[in-house]
Amino acid sequence: MRLVPVCLAITLLMISSAIAASPAERRGRAYAKANCARCHSIDRDSASPLALAPPFRTLHKRYPIETLAEAFAEGIYTGHAEMPAFELEPKQINDLLSFLKSLE
Numbered sequence: 772m773r774l775v776p777v778c779l780a781i782t783l784l785m786i787s788s789a790i791a792a793s794p795a796e797r798r799g800r801a802y803a804k805a806n807c808a809r810c811h812s813i814d815r816d817s818a819s820p821l822a823l824a825p826p827f828r829t830l831h832k833r834y835p836i837e838t839l840a841e842a843f844a845e846g847i848y849t850g851h852a853e854m855p856a857f858e859l860e861p862k863q864i865n866d867l868l869s870f871l872k873s874l875e
Contacts, residue, residue, distance in 0.1 A: 795865060798863075798870075802866060802870075810853060812827060823853070830871060
């Protein structure tokens with residue numbers, strides 16, 4: 772019966788981390804889920820659905836997250852071969868960067 776307290780503790784931790792996320796992080800996660808998760812892993816553990824697409828949790832190892840703002844504003848037209856071109860609005864950029872920073 773030790774499993775019940777452990778499951779309860781894990782659930783409470785998950786809920787508290789979701790509540791602790793800022794509104795910008797939550798909007799950024801929602802954007803990533805809707806537009807990026809088809810190819811990229813947007814969480815802390817899973818593999819990317821498309822092997823060529825780097826998990827978002829590793830992007831800070833390749834680029835300082837703050838430097839991605841300009842690329843998001845101008846549009847990312849490179850990346851992996853399957854990646855569509857897209858441009859973000861300033862508020863979306865802030866939200867996505869906030870989310871990416873939370874994964875570091």
